[in-house]
Amino acid sequence: MTALLSFVLLVFWATAALTTSVTSGCVDDTIIFNIGNLTLTVICSNGTGGITSSTISFDSCIGNDDGQLTMGMNFSETCGNITFNGLEITADCTTLAGTIDQSSIDFNAIFEDEDGVLSCAQ
Ligand SMILES: *[C@@H]1O[C@H](CO)[C@@H](O)[C@H](O)[C@H]1NC(C)=O
Ligand SMILES: *[C@@H]1O[C@H](CO)[C@@H](O)[C@H](O)[C@H]1NC(C)=O
Ligand SMILES: *[C@@H]1O[C@H](CO)[C@@H](O)[C@H](O)[C@H]1NC(C)=O
Ligand SMILES: *[C@@H]1O[C@H](CO)[C@@H](O)[C@H](O)[C@H]1NC(C)=O
Numbered sequence: 001m002t003a004l005l006s007f008v009l010l011v012f013w014a015t016a017a018l019t020t021s022v023t024s025g026c027v028d029d030t031i032i033f034n035i036g037n038l039t040l041t042v043i044c045s046n047g048t049g050g051i052t053s054s055t056i057s058f059d060s061c062i063g064n065d066d067g068q069l070t071m072g073m074n075f076s077e078t079c080g081n082i083t084f085n086g087l088e089i090t091a092d093c094t095t096l097a098g099t100i101d102q103s104s105i106d107f108n109a110i111f112e113d114e115d116g117v118l119s120c121a122q
Helices: 002-018
Strands: 028-034 039-045 051-057 062-065 068-071 079-085 088-094 100-106 111-114 117-120
Touching (some): 039 117
Antiparallel strands (some): 039 051, 079 088, 088 100, 111 117
């Protein structure tokens, strides 16, 4: 029960914070963290029966720069203990020196949701 509630809250927060598109026909975006395979899915409804969805993997937009989560790629190859708190992702990442640092990054700094199509932030 606790896990399900956490998941629902994640979806709620994501919906509230990542729905930034202003030009699209999307009137209702639902954003889902697929924590099992580290992907993000957005389902966009245009209000009159049109539904599109797009999925992006965390690894295509998040990197590990000397132990710090950053924009980039393939963080999960060198980071572990990945957790979520609201719209923030936290992980323990290997530094160049071989030690482990913990850091966090906000999803809004990593992903863009434009017209229901997810991409890496510019
Ligand atoms: C990731 O997991 C979600 C939810 O289980 C699933 O719908 C989606 O198809 C999966 N994506 C990939 C690329 O495996
Ligand atoms: C929404 O999508 C449906 C199905 O593609 C389309 O028929 C309809 O014209 C679209 N509505 C708007 C407001 O874009
Ligand atoms: C990330 O991993 C993919 C798949 O293994 C690989 O094709 C790509 O070159 C990697 N990118 C970087 C920047 O390491
Ligand atoms: C995960 O956390 C444990 C306990 O803090 C730590 O010992 C371990 O090194 C971490 N794993 C990774 C891959 O960072």
